[in-house]
Amino acid sequence: MQAALLTAHGLDGLSVTGADVPTPGIGEVRIRVETVGLNQLDLNVISGRGPGAAAKLPRVLGLDPAGVIDAVGPGVESSRIGEPVVVKPNIPCGRCPRCSAGREADCPTQSVVGVHRDGGAAEYVVVPARSAFARGSIPAALASAAVHSLPIVINAFEAAAVSRHDRVLVTGASGTLGQLAVAYARHLGATVVAASRAPITGAAASAAADGVRTVLVDSPAILADAVALGGAPDVVIDVTGHAPTLAAAITGLGWGGRAAFCSASVDAHLELDSRDFYIKRKRLAGVASADYAQVERAIALVESGAIVPPIGSRIALADIARAYRDFASSPAGKVIVDVR
Ligand SMILES: [Zn+2]
The missing domain is CATH 3.90.180.10 (Medium-chain alcohol dehydrogenases, catalytic domain)
Structure with missing residues (x-):
């Protein structure tokens, strides 16, 4: 072979x-x-x-x-x-x-x-x-595109306990994981802010045309400003692994804010204001891999057409x-x- x-x-x-x-x-x-x-x-x-x-x-x-x-x-x-x-x-x-x-x-x-x-x-x-x-009726290419990334995204959303009542900031929204995160947030019925350094195309772009607030950011400081415009998010899902971006996003979270990051390459050092983290009851989770049940849920979402990787x-x-x-x-x- x-x-x-x-x-x-x-x-x-x-x-x-x-x-x-x-x-x-x-x-x-x-x-x-x-x-x-x-x-x-x-x-x-x-x-x-x-x-x-x-x-x-x-x-x-x-x-x-x-x-x-x-x-x-x-x-x-x-x-x-x-x-x-x-x-x-x-x-x-x-x-x-x-x-x-x-x-x-x-x-x-x-x-x-x-x-x-x-x-x-x-x-x-x-x-x-x-x-x-x-994989039922899912074509092989779509199944390969989904099986690693979408369950990790689902795991990140569950780690951050996202509900439809939440305002969710996705940082790195233009990439494969980011587009899936935007799509999954919308599937849950949450309000989404999609942030990216690159212009957002693909699924995230079509989501943007459909009511998702999108911000193009080229520095973490601008990220914080952009987020503040629409009110503090309840959740950040970061797929960039870029520590200054993640730190800025966590700083922008409101009371009881939850953050999860799920990038395969992550900066070594993350600098946070620990008092802000403590006083506002914030939480942060690192997410890699996925449970069997999350893989099954991801496959079902793709097979039903709810999410297109x-x-x-x-x-x-x-x-x-x-x-x-x-x-x-x-x-x-x-x-x-x-x-x-
Ligand atoms: Zn084990």
């Missing part, structure tokens, strides 16, 4: 090459892959830095493949063969107290498809059966190295690799 295989750190170490078709082990399924997304975490694996340093080489990349189950290992119902599925990248341990409580996102010993085991930028991938979620571009597997090279400058929305 053809696979995007990383044999040495750096983009020169990545090639699309022949590899053995994997065999599913106990409790695993094999998926005939149709699509997979490009993710920031892949770039960490390629460079061998941050969370990507955990990957042992050689490694097949690809976190979020979608396709059809074509083989099952021992202990898995053979009725799953032929099922259209999409893969949740984070694999929780399944045994710890958090896993037992259904809080798989907070499991301290998670492994990740495409990091700790071979991923789905390949014609076939093997994953635990529990990680392959039925933004796809920026589609490329062939053979072009994947070039796509990673251009990743930072690619248009808003998910880059989807058509594997076959």
